Amino acid sequence: MIAITTCGLVSCFSNKYELEGEKKVVGAQDLIVRIYQEDKFDNVTAIEFELVNDKDSILIPANYLTGTDMAHETIDRYYAGLHDSIFYLCYPYPTIYAIEHLSPYKKQLPLDSLFKRLKEYDPRLIIAEH
Numbered sequence: 001m002i003a004i005t006t007c008g009l010v011s012c013f014s015n016k017y018e019l020e021g022e023k024k025v026v027g028a029q030d031l032i033v034r035i036y037q038e039d040k041f042d043n044v045t046a047i048e049f050e051l052v053n054d055k056d057s058i059l060i061p062a063n064y065l066t067g068t069d070m071a072h073e074t075i076d077r078y079y080a081g082l083h084d085s086i087f088y089l090c091y092p093y094p095t096i097y098a099i100e101h102l103s104p105y106k107k108q109l110p111l112d113s114l115f116k117r118l119k120e121y122d123p124r125l126i127i128a129e130h
Helices: 111-121
Strands: 016-023 031-038 047-051 058-068 079-083 086-090 095-101
Touching: 016 079, 031 058, 031 079, 058 095, 079 111, 086 111, 095 111
Parallel strands: none
Antiparallel strands: 016 031, 031 047, 047 058, 079 086, 086 095
């Protein structure tokens, strides 16, 4: 039996997400956002994020953020912030790609009302167009 394995016939990647890096959340003492990129070579690869505290407890599980046509070698252009218990993630600042209220009692608030509160805090913020 002869087995031929080439990148054209069999995937050379695991199709899993790799940690690209971590950033401290501005406005929070104990929150960290982790940025992951899918290691699959394609026209567009997915970027995901998760929010954890300093005890490594997951506050927001891995969520799709956006897609990109290039490998991110650094996460310097990401900005993670927290204001009035509203977490937001920009790429690059001031373009918001993710927004979520961390209070379990306010998680169901509409995104436009969360954005409006953030905009009062920082008028430069804008919502990404998907």
